[in-house]
Amino acid sequence: MDVREDIVAAIAEALRRSGLEADGVDIAVERPREAAHGDLSTPVAMSLAKKLKQNPLAIAERIAAAVDLPRDLVAAVEAVRPGFVNFRLALPVLQRTVPAILASGDRYGRSDAGKGRTIQVEYVSANPTGPLVIVSARAASVGSCILNLLDASGYGTHAEYYVNDYGKQIEALGESLRFRAKERFGQAAGESIEQYQYPGSYLTTIAGEADEETARKWLEHTVASAELGRYASNQLLASIRRDMQDFGARFDDYFLESTLHPRAVQAAFDRLVAGGHTYQQDGAVFFRSTAFGDDKDRVIRKADGEPTYFLADIAYHADKLARGYDRAVGLLGPDHHGHVPRMQAAMAALGAAPDWLEIIMVGWVRLMEGGNPVSMSKRAGEFIAMRELIDDVGVDVAKYFFLMRRANSPLDFDLTLARKQSDENPVYYVQYAHARIASVIRFAEERGEAAAAGKSDPSQLVAPEERALMLHLLHFPVTVSGAAEAREPHRVTTYAQELATAFHQFYHACRIVGEDPALSAARLDLARATKVVLKNALDLLGVTAPSSM
């Protein structure tokens, strides 16, 4: 099925026949940058040269001579200095992808590479003490796309949001809400919001929306701050869930930290103690994370007897481990990278496989407008909300911008560019290609010249632009599985952009609906196949594929 696999197998066979076998040599087959270097290439001769102490070009020549591949698969094999073996694919194998894609439809690009292994993905997980901010939108984009990629690659996935609805921060949230209630009833004289931890105006809204009887009770201190905090965090969590839903971010569960207290937290503590991974010092209990590579031991129970946040996090991850996922992927914000070694250490202490917990760092997002950073409002606690960004630029643009870059790199989000509904905006470039194809198909149908999809003769497709486009289509599945394995969504945006380019070039060079019916039918099918792949790529990104623009 996959041409690469056939080529790898043929190279392996050629090595055996030529007596060039060397254990542990990886037969890499990659796409050369230069089209002149063929469609696929292997540097394996150069790897072997080192081991066998022979001239790499000579080895490459022996491989090229010994490789045996069907002529309808590979048209040319060439050994080139300094020692590459280049393969030029035969037209038939490229042409066959067109009907194959049309037959597969939305399944094209999917694979069973994951073999049903299960991966749990935890993402966003922002505290329910305020509205979601920009970096959460980025995490939501990246996490969703990784889930889509894993699903497409045959993994069983589970998406989860960890809600820190417990502890001092919730009490502080309650106190801040109480102040806003006092303000509502004109009883806040002599106090200022500056004294409180959560000065954002959203608590004013929550205090204002509560019914009067309830809100008046909040003024009395018989209502505990923790209770008030739970009220506020529930309201905030509800709005977070709405935001995530509107953004198209999938969550199978919202896991509440509060459900871990006290039993699961105690159980995690007991396990670490029983495993001999703890010691007491200054009245506190420490987890010896340095034994697992952390640079400092970490407190898990404070001198006052309370568990730390870290211990609850360990309990949470122990819960995940007990659920039996083959792997857990967690997205963390840029201010949390210090947590990685200690969390890895804790999982090791609990007996997880070394690579069981995989952490992906999501980089900072800086909003830029007119070339300058957007300054946060002067009022403390007011951040740019995710909701504002979405209202401003739309879901598609926001997601695409976040997925264009590597997840862990800092990102300047150019609002000025994102707002432009023009050719300067990269989102529209890809969407436009899809809309353009839809339009051409409509045109052909209106003229009554649109044959049924997949019935054409693909051997009509011989132009260089047609060949280049088919080659791109052929590479989609390996792009998807590679992006899934590497957890790198930006590979899909890069691919989508390249595919759009290949299509636009084809469109300009080749008239689709033309004089020759057989050629028109073949080109229309090529356009349809391109549309399928663009749609599948955009689906993975969570971005819509419009039929007209």
Place this chain on the structure above:
RNA sequence: GACCCCGUAGCUCAGUCGGAUAGAGCAACAGCCUUCUAAGCUGUGGGUCGGAGGUUCGAAUCCUCCCGGGGUCGCCA
């Protein structure tokens, strides 16, 4: 101070488990619409890959040091 991330074209960034002449988008300039969407296509200019060493057939990629930017270092969450 220790540790982590980053430094590639004017701007934003790909390329980083070592591979061929370092790429894309935007910006600049010059062309292309009487026929399927010009949100498109074609071309031009633009680089000591932060710097200096090292490893080797080969380094943007790996190692060391330095410079610059950001971050983390709590019995907070």
